[in-house]
Amino acid sequence: MQSLSSFFENNLTLIYFFYGLAFFCMGLLVWLESGRASTFRLAQAMGPLAGFGLVHGLHEWFEMFQRLGAAGAANIPAWLLLEEVRIAHLALSFSLLVVFGIRLIHLSREKASRSENSLSEKMFAYMATGALLGVWLISLLLTYWVYQPATEEFISAVDALTRYILGIPGAVLAAWAIVLEQRTFRRLDMPDTGQDLQRAALALFIYGVFGQIFPRASFLFPANVINATVFGELFAIPIQLFRAVMAALVAIFIVRALRAFEVERQQNLARANEARLAAQEEALAIQAQSRRETEKLNQELQTAVHELTLLFDLSRTLSATLDRDALLNRAVQQICERLPYIQTALVILRTRPDQPLRCFTHAGYERLPEPGMPQCHIGQQLVTYTLQTGRSALVADGLIEPILPGQGIMLHTITPGSDCYVGIPLGESESLAGGLVLGIQPEMTVLNQRDVALLETVGSQLSIAIENATRYGEAQARETLRGELLRQVVSAQESERQRIARELHDGTGQALTALGLGFAAASENVLHNPALAAAQLTELKTMSTQALQELRDLIVDLRPSLLDDLGLVPALQSQVQSFAQRTGVQADFVLNGRRQRVQPEIETIVYRIAQEALTNVTKHAQASQVTVRIGFEENELCLEVRDNGRGFDTANSHRQVWGLLGMQERVALVGGACVVQSQPGQGTAVQVTIPI
Numbered sequence: 001m002q003s004l005s006s007f008f009e010n011n012l013t014l015i016y017f018f019y020g021l022a023f024f025c026m027g028l029l030v031w032l033e034s035g036r037a038s039t040f041r042l043a044q045a046m047g048p049l050a051g052f053g054l055v056h057g058l059h060e061w062f063e064m065f066q067r068l069g070a071a072g073a074a075n076i077p078a079w080l081l082l083e084e085v086r087i088a089h090l091a092l093s094f095s096l097l098v099v100f101g102i103r104l105i106h107l108s109r110e111k112a113s114r115s116e117n118s119l120s121e122k123m124f125a126y127m128a129t130g131a132l133l134g135v136w137l138i139s140l141l142l143t144y145w146v147y148q149p150a151t152e153e154f155i156s157a158v159d160a161l162t163r164y165i166l167g168i169p170g171a172v173l174a175a176w177a178i179v180l181e182q183r184t185f186r187r188l189d190m191p192d193t194g195q196d197l198q199r200a201a202l203a204l205f206i207y208g209v210f211g212q213i214f215p216r217a218s219f220l221f222p223a224n225v226i227n228a229t230v231f232g233e234l235f236a237i238p239i240q241l242f243r244a245v246m247a248a249l250v251a252i253f254i255v256r257a258l259r260a261f262e263v264e265r266q267q268n269l270a271r272a273n274e275a276r277l278a279a280q281e282e283a284l285a286i287q288a289q290s291r292r293e294t295e296k297l298n299q300e301l302q303t304a305v306h307e308l309t310l311l312f313d314l315s316r317t318l319s320a321t322l323d324r325d326a327l328l329n330r331a332v333q334q335i336c337e338r339l340p341y342i343q344t345a346l347v348i349l350r351t352r353p354d355q356p357l358r359c360f361t362h363a364g365y366e367r368l369p370e371p372g373m374p375q376c377h378i379g380q381q382l383v384t385y386t387l388q389t390g391r392s393a394l395v396a397d398g399l400i401e402p403i404l405p406g407q408g409i410m411l412h413t414i415t416p417g418s419d420c421y422v423g424i425p426l427g428e429s430e431s432l433a434g435g436l437v438l439g440i441q442p443e444m445t446v447l448n449q450r451d452v453a454l455l456e457t458v459g460s461q462l463s464i465a466i467e468n469a470t471r472y473g474e475a476q477a478r479e480t481l482r483g484e485l486l487r488q489v490v491s492a493q494e495s496e497r498q499r500i501a502r503e504l505h506d507g508t509g510q511a512l513t514a515l516g517l518g519f520a521a522a523s524e525n526v527l528h529n530p531a532l533a534a535a536q537l538t539e540l541k542t543m544s545t546q547a548l549q550e551l552r553d554l555i556v557d558l559r560p561s562l563l564d565d566l567g568l569v570p571a572l573q574s575q576v577q578s579f580a581q582r583t584g585v586q587a588d589f590v591l592n593g594r595r596q597r598v599q600p601e602i603e604t605i606v607y608r609i610a611q612e613a614l615t616n617v618t619k620h621a622q623a624s625q626v627t628v629r630i631g632f633e634e635n636e637l638c639l640e641v642r643d644n645g646r647g648f649d650t651a652n653s654h655r656q657v658w659g660l661l662g663m664q665e666r667v668a669l670v671g672g673a674c675v676v677q678s679q680p681g682q683g684t685a686v687q688v689t690i691p692i
Contacts, residue, residue: 012067012238012240013064013067013068015238015240015241015244016060016061016063016064016067016240016244017060017061017064018244018248019060019240019243019244019247020056020057020058020059020060020061020064021057022057022244022247022248022250022251023052023053023054023056023057023060023247023250023251024053024054024057024058024061025053025057025251025255026053026057026247026250026251026254026255027049027050027051027052027053027054027055027056027057028050028053028054029254029255029258030046030049030050030053030254030258031046031047031050031051031053031054033046033258033261034046034047034050041104041107041181041184042104042181042260044103044107045100045103045104045107045177046100048096048097048099048100048103048125049096049097049100049174049254051093051096052093052094052096052097052100052170053251055089055092055093055096056089056090056093056094056097058089059086059089059090059093062085062086062089063086066086083155084155087155087158087159087162090159090162090163090167091133091136091162091166094162094163094166094167094170095129095132095133095166095170097167097170097171097173097174097208098125098128098129098132098166098169098170098173098174099125099126099129100170100173100174100177101170101172101173101174101175101176101177102124102125102128102129102173102177103122103125103177104174104177104178104180104181105173105176105177105180106124106125132165132166132169133166135165136161136162136165136166139161139165140158140161143157143158143161143220147219149219153218153219156215156216156217156218156219156223157218157219157220157223159215159216159218160215160216160218160220160223160227161220163212163213163215164212164213164215167208167212168208168209168212168213170208171204171205171207171208171209171212172205172208172209174201174204174208175201175202175204175205175208176201178197178198178200178201178204179197179198179201181197182194182195182197182198182201185197185260190260190263192259193256193257193259193260193263196253196254196256196257196259197253197257199249199253200249200250200253200254200257203246203249203250203253204246204250206246207243207246207247207249207250210242211239211242211243211246213226214226214227214228214230214231214239215227215228216228217229228240303450310334310338310339310454310458311454311457311458311461313334313338314331314334314335314458314461314462315461317330317331317334319465321469322468322469322472322473323469324466324469324470324473325360325361327465327466327469328347328360328361328462328466329361329363331347331462331465332345332346332347332361332362332363332364332436333345333363335363335438335458336363336364336367339454340441341440341441341444341447341451342364342438342439342440342441343364343367343368343439343440343441343442344362344363344364344365344368344374344438344439345362345363345364345436345437345438345439346359346361346362346374346376346379346436346437346438346439347359347360347361347362347426347434347435347436347437347462348360348376348379348380348383348434348435348437349426349427349433349434349466350433350434351470357380357383357384357434358376359374359376359379360434362374364439378395378419378421378437379421379423379435379437381395381400382395382400382421382423382435382437383423383425383434383435383437385400385423386423386424386425386435387425387433387434387435389402390425391403391405391425392422392423392424392425392452392455392456392459393422393423394420394421394422394423395420395421395423396419396420396421403422403452419439420439420440420442421437421438421439421440422437422438422440422447422452422455423435423436423437423438424436424437424438424455424456424458424459425459425463426459426462426463426466427463427466427467434466436458436459436462438455511543511544511546511547512547514543515540515543515544515547518536518539518540518543519540521536522536522537522540563603563604563607567595567597567603568597568598568603568606568607568630569591569595569630571603571607572589572606572607572610572628572630573589575607575610575611575614576588576589576614576626576628577589579614579618579626583618585617585618585623585624585625585626586624586625586626587614587625587626587627587628588625588626588627588628589627589628589629589630590627590628590629590630591629591630591631592629592630592631592632592638593631593632593633594632595632596632598637598692599670599692601669601670602637602670602690602692605666605667605669605670605690606630606637606639606688606690608666609639609641609663609666609667609674609686609688610628610639610641612662612663613641613663613686614626614628614641616684617641617643617645617684620645620648621643621645621646621647621683621684622645622646623643623644623645623646623683624644625643625644626641626642626643627640627641627642627643628640628641629641629642632692635691635692636689636690636691636692637689637690637692638687638688638689639686639687639688639690640685640686640687640688641685641686642683642684642685642686643683643684643685644683645683645684646680646681646683647678647679647680647681647682647683647684648678648680648684649678649679649680650676650677650678663676663686663688667688667690670690670691671690671691672688672689672690672691673688673689674686674687674688674689675687
């Protein structure tokens with residue numbers, strides 16, 4: 001036992017070397033690992049632990065060099081080997097251990113954010129360590145002040161106080177912190193690291209408590225009872241060997257625990273690789289999706305180009321002519337040729353509200369497997385439904401269903417072999433209305449929303465073209481009628497001139513000639529036969545009176561003086577009385593409202609229309625009763641000439657067209673309206689409304 005103790009005493013320098021080497025290597029490795037980016041809380045507190053290992057290792061080597069210097073085996077300046085420098089190393093190393101323990105404990109309990117957590121735990125750790133150092137310094141001062149020891153005795157007391165106040169609490173705090181942290185590694189499914197940390201904590205606790213409770217012998221209690229000398233006597237080994245073994249164990253288990261950072265790095269690398277692979281797969285998926293979307297977009301673009309080409313060509317076709325029949329023929333042919341899902345096309349229209357729907361043109365029926373005539377009755381039913389509802393419709397299996405806005409047509413539910421038609425309404429006015437009936441190819445299973453929208457757009461274009469062509473035809477017809485009316489007006493003026501000339505020649509002219517001859521005869525007989533001359537003058541007077549009356553009647557027909565002097569109502573009353581006396585037809589005049597004068601041109605137009613209507617009654621109506629009704633309302637004048645004659649068909653009477661157009665032209669000059677109502681056997685009514 002004595003020989004073993006002597007052996008260790010003789011090799012105590014070597015023990016100090018390995019003792020310091022264990023802590024220095026541990027500090028160096030911990031310092032190297034502390035630079036890693038890690039999510040472990042241990043990584044955030046490893047800096048003070050690395051400092052403890054390095055400084056404490058230097059402290060042990062300091063004691064080694066002290067022994068070598070005392071033996072003359074080292075040429076080191078004396079001021080570097082002072083006890084005060086060694087004590088400073090010892091106090092600094094234990095202070096760093098306290099900082100490590102407090103920081104790690106605080107990190108384990110703190111729930112704040114990373115930046116706030118880092119700031120608070122550092123400040124708390126330094127403040128707590130500073131307080132402990134303050135206690136240590138105060139104890140040193142009190143010891144020196146109370147005991148007034150010699151220098152060597154004071155150094156021994158300072159060594160003991162440093163281990164008691166800084167070393168033991170630092171080791172306990174660090175061991176406790178490591179125990180708390182090892183639970184984290186166990187939760188992260190890293191049991192080996194947890195066990196290494198737990199063993200390191202145990203070794204550090206034994207090193208700090210049992211290794212530091214035996215300081216150098218001193219006059220302070222309990223160093224005067226429990227010290228390094230007593231430890232050597234009890235266990236036959238120096239306390240430095242015990243500390244070196246514990247230091248080696250602490251270093252071994254701490255270094256083993258550092259493998260957790262490599263594991264974390266591998267895990268992070270694996271996650272990074274997985275993330276990279278996932279990103280690559282996502283990128284490939286995005287590329288595939290982009291490729292599919294590009295292909296879909298290309299298909300949609302091709303479809304859009306095809307549709308726009310069709311609409312452009314159709315618009316060119318529709319604008320190439322204003323002949324409605326030619327326009328419709330070209331349009332339906334183009335629709336059947338350019339739309340692959342359209343088999344036949346049929347246009348059904350009515351050009352007047354009182355006319356029935358009829359087939360105007362068709363295409364595609366000659367290419368059917370069994371060519372035949374279009375089924376107009378089905379198309380008329382479908383078009384009637386579309387005009388009533390105002391929306392497109394579908395007929396299949398004998399049933400008509402509306403096509404809802406924004407929806408396609410599912411054709412796979414239709415009975416195989418049955419015909420399917422789509423009806424698109426045409427026309428925007430009541431006078432011109434109809435529909436486009438399109439037969440769908442039997443092999444089609446669906447018409448999507450885009451197809452339906454295209455068909456409705458085609459229908460809209462066709463509606464506008466039909467409307468324009470119809471209006472152009474009506475304008476052309478009106479121009480033709482206007483030209484014919486002008487010719488008739490000129491002819492009527494010439495006829496009126498001929499009539500006036502004839503009546504002046506046959507009536508007034510002959511009367512004036514007879515008067516001239518009679519006056520000549522009377523002048524010859526006035527001397528020879530006064531009685532005969534007097535009789536001749538009496539006859540000439542009667543003849544001149546008749547000629548004057550005929551001239552007055554002619555003037556009244558040309559321009560009645562009553563119209564200028566008394567106004568429209570007396571002139572119409574006189575005209576009706578004259579008509580009754582001249583024709584023998586019962587004629588009544590009715591005045592509604594209070595009589596008033598209006599603009600001269602309006603009075604003239606109303607008078608002439610009444611005159612023309614009464615003339616038509618005389619020539620064509622064969623009526624027995626005529627009523628002329630005039631009414632003055634707040635803002636308009638109304639005239640009605642109604643007879644009970646034989647009437648006529650307003651749709652087919654060429655005579656009525658000219659008469660109606662003449663009246664309408666007159667009334668249109670003053671912003672009014674003229675309507676002729678007549679039915680065969682039910683008389684005729686001419687109704688005029690003029691704003692005043």
